[in-house]
Amino acid sequence: MTDYMTVDTTLPPYFPYPQFLMDMRLSHTAALAYVLLLDRAHLSQLNGWTDEVGRVYLVFPVEKIAAALNRSLSSAKNALAELSAAGLIERKRRGQFLPNLIYVKLPEGQRIVPPQTDNGLSFTEAENDLRNS
Numbered sequence: 001m002t003d004y005m006t007v008d009t010t011l012p013p014y015f016p017y018p019q020f021l022m023d024m025r026l027s028h029t030a031a032l033a034y035v036l037l038l039d040r041a042h043l044s045q046l047n048g049w050t051d052e053v054g055r056v057y058l059v060f061p062v063e064k065i066a067a068a069l070n071r072s073l074s075s076a077k078n079a080l081a082e083l084s085a086a087g088l089i090e091r092k093r094r095g096q097f098l099p100n101l102i103y104v105k106l107p108e109g110q111r112i113v114p115p116q117t118d119n120g121l122s123f124t125e126a127e128n129d130l131r132n133s
Helices: 019-023 028-046 062-069 073-084
Strands: 089-090 101-104
Touching: 019 028, 028 062, 028 089, 028 101, 062 101, 073 089
Parallel strands: none
Antiparallel strands: 089 101
16 A cells, blocks of 8 residues: 655655756666665765775676666666766776776766755646646
8 A cells, every 4th residue: 555645754764866867878777777886986985985086986787786776687788878978977897706997977067966956857747736826
């Protein structure tokens, strides 16, 4: 059974979805993979996982990415290749049997604004409020 959301409803855990992804020609799986990787990169940032030049990286084996997305291994590999081609991630090989380091990138001029403080970037505006109809 589902409940209606009220003013006091506590939201379940969720991922912020960067608005710039809506303007990019990415498959749905690649966009979801980026959101997942961005979340993991934030955890790496909080834990101080940086390379020798200060770039945040994450270690997330492709098998685990596939499982987190509920997709096949080949779908996860295709999504990562798509994100690499779009310039949204960079993968650094570490050697046989070791997962790649993944660097998550933001398009130039973009920043991530936490959803709690969207600074007016939300698509919802007063004229869309059905109570005013």
